[in-house]
Amino acid sequence: MSTLQMERRAFLKISVAASGGLLIGLYLPGASKRAAAQERSASAFMPNAFLRIGTDERVTVIVNHSEMGQGVYTALPMLLAEELDADWSKIGYESAPVDAKYNHPIFGMQITGGSSSVYSGFEQYRNAGAAARAMLIAAAAVQWNADPASLRTESGTVLDGTNRKLSYGQLAEAAAKMTPPAKVTLKDAKAFKLIGTPAKRLDTPEKINGKAVFGIDVKNAGMLTAVVARAPVFGAKVKSFDDSHARNMPGVRKIVPVPSGVAVVADSFWQAKMAREAVRIDWDEGEMHAFSTTEMMQQFREQAKSPGTSVRRDGDPDGALAKAVQKIEAVYEVPYLSHLMMEPLNCAVDLREDSCEIWTGTQFQTVDRAAAAKAAGLPNEKVQIHTTFLGGGFGRRATPQSDFVVEAVHVAKAAGVPVKVVWTREDDMQGGWYRPAFLHSIVGGVDASGNPVSWKSRLVGQSIMAGTPFEAMMKGKEYDPASVEGVDDLPYEIPNLAVESHQAKVGVPVQWWRSVGHSHTGFATECFIDELAALAHKDPYRFRRSLLTKHPRHLAVLDLAAQKAGWGKPLPKGRARGIAVHFAFGSYNAQVAEVSVTDGKVRVHRIVSAVDCGHYVNPGIISAQLEGGAIFGASAALYQELTFENGRLHQTNFHTFPVMRMNECPEIETHIVESNEKSGGIGEPGVPCTAPAIANAVFAATGKRIRKLPIRMTEAV
């Protein structure tokens, strides 16, 4: 039996379960159960796990990545539709259940991360479409008694040389009886009709009429809402609690202790929240009770004075530095950051004796399912996760410990009822799993001609991988690749280079945050190369160019951004430009920022962002990701930091952890390099350059260097 046949059989089983009413709601967010049932009954042809074709002509693509704004519900269907020669107006999407056949082809589990969804699915989804197309052709060939090789396909129909045609819907039932092809031939890139076009996002209609279902919108009959009173300090444990006032408040059904705190379960969110305020908890605050980020950064500065674990060493960095004509030393610091998705965390759980159903916006289905199964005391296969739309992810919804999923299972278990745990904005911001704070201490020198001869980077910060099930990815190294990515592959031609890492041990839970290590290495390295250019009295754009002669793709985006931004051309008085270039997640990005500084306030007027992400699928979505990436990066550069004192986080909501708003948003121009190189990512690569481009522009405008984020002119040097 071929793989495809086996997959089909397994898929049919899932479909049967769904038509029994078990999984409805997941498959078609926003649609009524009735509509979902109709859709399913019309699905006559299910050639593999990735699509169904109905007699009503609808082609439903099953997407194995989570839609969190990055456009996978459009880009992956485009890949499939291209090879299927489908009618794009008949394409729909559906989120995949948790199943090994939906694993990420590179990571081996179901995950949305690393800006990898589209390039990892590039062949997977095209193969699925091509296999279906072959079966539709085979069905038409039988009907017409024709040679399959004499038939062609176009926009959802099979045609022969005599203008006979059959639509995919007409062929669906017959195609289902055909043998899946052992092998398919994919189109040559030159033949693509859909791939490479700015096709409109398929999910826009339901996102502008209120119908799209996010995790927080899930409501099943009999499901109650819970909020959890969590530790005020990381690692704190409940000593005792008094719920005597809260218990009798309106709508309150249960108040139960869970490992993360005390859960208040009520008929509605507001009732649960009100009652939570009336629960008195005595905490054992544990080791973090006196934690302060001011002290932590002081310790980081001390640590940076001693050599760390060697990550990379080229030539003789110390010897070369001693001989350098001019030297410069700089310490860059970046704070803890919250992902701050617009939709605060939430998770709905229906736990039964022998099953556990979960509805949530997650980036990490395989890991969450295993963690939920463990918490529920059930085998993995008894747990199903329905992935809703994600109101932003940025890495927070891919927690190795599955914190928000496991907690919800515990609440459902303790309360004995189906519950949806909803986090308030404050809960979400104070709940941890931040971008780690980092310090980069860099020293470099140039020779008499101004060429850099030595660069030594020393990093201090927490590891994301250490202590998690992903520690294996560190491959026994004493440093975390996710800490040093973006500096360990510094592209500049500098003969003597050292990169060292200190892995700080701090009890603050940290995690990947859009662009991960690149979010700070991009800032530190691109500011420091700018400082070296100034030391050498050279133009920062030309200085970079001269050191990138062996890196044509870096050069191409750098040139494109500089040219489109009018690098070197006069600007209105008070305005200046800064530039940065960085490689991350398989793609190259360069940005030029135009800023002014008035009364100590930085205003970003314009950002030009150029990307080479290799062979691309949807330039409209790429532009959107570059625009969003620059705004994400600018928010961090200008406003954001998380600070702790006495173990407690100062920031609580948008007023203390601001996000860029419409009135502050610069003009953003995006440019994509035409490329036939291997595809790279796009969700994250547009973030790292923004902060250094702004900081370098501030230097150009004021002569002052920004070495600490967020930018405060009072701290500029």
Next chain:
Amino acid sequence: MISFSVNRQRVNLDVDPSTPLLWVLRENLGLTGTKYGCGMAQCGACTVHLDGEAIRSCVAPVSRAAGKEVTTIEGLSPDLSHPLQRAWLAEDVPQCGYCQSGQLMSAAVLLREKPRPSDEDIDQAMTGNICRCGTYPRIRKAIHRAAAMMPAGGAK
């Protein structure tokens, strides 16, 4: 018992009058298109119209709606035909989509009051609505596009 109208339908509810309108819409009436983002009128995800004015429903007690007309995203148009929805489609505005209901409801009031808004008008009307995905440049373009689509005299 509190009575008001939501998307032109009369509702009578037995709820605590201090409950924010947001949660009544979402939980009692099942209108989940209006979103919770901050609970303190900081982000605009919960924006709805109360007698035609844009309000932050997360801080408005439901009692404030008594006897009035509430319009939510579900009531903006029955069929995506509002000029703003058409412009949002044309500009491919949403990414994650979570803030977009609030963005549209704020923009709808702006266009009613200023059928040909300037960039400054857009800044002023839309600055209370946060988008973490960074769709602002497209929102701005879409508002201009919608304005160009509207008959002279503005939106209804």
